[in-house]
Amino acid sequence: MSNIELDYLRYLGANLSLDLTRGKPCPDQLALSRGLEDMIQGDYQSRDGIDTRNYGGLLGIPEARELGARLLDLDPAQVLAGGNSSLALMYQFLAFRKTQWAHSETAPKFICLVPGYDRHFSVCEHLGIAMINVALTPEGPDLSMVEALVEKDPSIRGVWCVPKHSNPTGHVYTPETVQRLAKLPLLTQSDFVLMWDNAYAVHDLDEDVPPLESLMAHAEAAGTADHVAIFGSTSKITLAGAGLGFCGLSPSVLEAFQRYLEPQMIGFDKVNQLRHARFLDDEHKLKALMDAHRKILRPKFDLVDKKLKPLSAQSLAAWSQPLGGYFVSLDLKAASARQVVQLAGAAGVKLTPAGATFPYGDDPEDKNIRIAPSFPDMMDLGQALDVLVCCVHKASHDAASQSH
């Protein structure tokens, strides 16, 4: 029996229960926002006298809209401050757009950049929107491909983008990419939309990450602002499940989206908006908070890189070295990702299902795995990565044995 087999058997017997599946903040990160609970102190009035406890105010209180504007590089008048879920806003926004497609004859399609974020794909599936894969490059989407597709096929209604520290590759779109994307709706029918999920807008792992250009500014210059929908949240700034989601739209689209939302709800939780706006009421507090997150996360990402190193020497894998965000994208040899995820699962290490980073859960090459190192502590993370590396070796070894 090889050393690899012996190692794997040892892990099988170790009763591990480790989880690298989702980009969840760890308890130390969540503790950084303990101050949120002290922000009310009996004073529930927003700056302009709104009683945040009562009904109403679907666009959010002004100071929460300003917070969203600062995060997403927008004007506060363009921002809806919502509830605890930017995913819910994205779903509602696409459901709203879909009502405008009702009389179209062909089934709507979206371009999805791969590897990408599984929950974007689920939203499309749930809304009956077909998905077309386009490769994400280090500069952003493969734009020649995107442009060729949208010119050819009028049933393509939009594209999902995570422009900064993309999930899972970590890529940051270059200024040229953002500028060219802003002009993309000009090539298409009128209801095309750029779904711009800027989830990691301020989530840098290094001190000097090049800034992302403002899509809205470029879209305004190009006359395409009505085709841009910008999303973000404090889920990975304050509390993952109890933060604020934001949505940024042109004035006319924001007004139409508000009318769409009105029959569905009276308003979002404005007390939590007030907590957040007070907790992050200037740029320095936000910067200090994100610095503290970085100090917790940076060593975890370094550990991933260090533990995977041996795989590179043997050309068994390549992976991203992100400058921010929550994920490492791991590419194995073709036709091995499913097997590695399965082997790791059997040894008590849960990984994001292979294929999850592609629409319909179908990675055509079966090689990409998303690693989420934020939640486990350093000890658990190291152990989980040891198991993962062992499983990659084992899969490679098994494949080699079979081909002999």
Add this chain to the structure above:
Amino acid sequence: MSNIELDYLRYLGANLSLDLTRGKPCPDQLALSRGLEDMIQGDYQSRDGIDTRNYGGLLGIPEARELGARLLDLDPAQVLAGGNSSLALMYQFLAFRKTQWAHSETAPKFICLVPGYDRHFSVCEHLGIAMINVALTPEGPDLSMVEALVEKDPSIRGVWCVPKHSNPTGHVYTPETVQRLAKLPLLTQSDFVLMWDNAYAVHDLDEDVPPLESLMAHAEAAGTADHVAIFGSTSKITLAGAGLGFCGLSPSVLEAFQRYLEPQMIGFDKVNQLRHARFLDDEHKLKALMDAHRKILRPKFDLVDKKLKPLSAQSLAAWSQPLGGYFVSLDLKAASARQVVQLAGAAGVKLTPAGATFPYGDDPEDKNIRIAPSFPDMMDLGQALDVLVCCVHKASHDAASQSH
């Protein structure tokens, strides 16, 4: 010039700005839940060890589900504890049901009891569901009419009910009505649903209001539990815009609804669920809180009754004397409600638009006005009611002059 005209002219010149439109709690009521903010104290763990700050847990934390179960007379396993809006849950639930009607050929319809709650009607309109009026009687819906309609028309997919302290009439459904309603789905096609918005479950204005029978219990007995959807919230218990919404469903429907929601959101705000579950962790705290609400609201409802009294003597109006809830339903002479609302508006007293208590905003007799006395203080409320009474007199006087 008559005294009525002189009074009205005096109000026109008084620069009033009063609002009786919506069932908003007043600041004194909201202040009763100040303690919510002190419920966390650095301890974010739910009873069973869930970190409420992080992602996940779409059905809600166990103690919040228990709170919903106590409010709505359900088993905690039947309850989804949601975010700050039960209206959003109702919308999502009907949107979910609608996906199951996709292959139906005729347009779906709902029975709406009138006068009723305008936001229920808006949900139907938004989802493309046609509405049929059925009269609400003091015992509940006119069931002979409802039964005849659903037997005749298979495109009727459900009925909206506010079974206790109905909005706006204040009626409480009798035990016989609840029992008969539980059997209603037996008369229909399989996907019929009773939308049971028990918004005022514990919102009594008197000490001994007869309890509402449990629809779920009767539905279980009748084998119709899959056709029952029960909703409620703490919006008028704790904070109107920052409370908890709940939804109660049979096990199989709850599971299907959960799967429907999963692509739309990762979970609701569990920190706010924890605040509420701790704040209302036993029956006595809930009872004491509702007693305190009653002490604030009771005098306002008494004032409405007292101020309207002269109208009754002259047979100009009839109105409800609710045992709970947030509204008084005022019936004027036919063809006068719009005019009265307009006259009052011109004098600075905003009333819920005439017709709002009927689907499509269309009160066929133009006689019903919903009065929401909870928000203004006693002085403002008294003044607003004086204006209203004057406007009713003026409308009657104008009508009499025209017919001469």
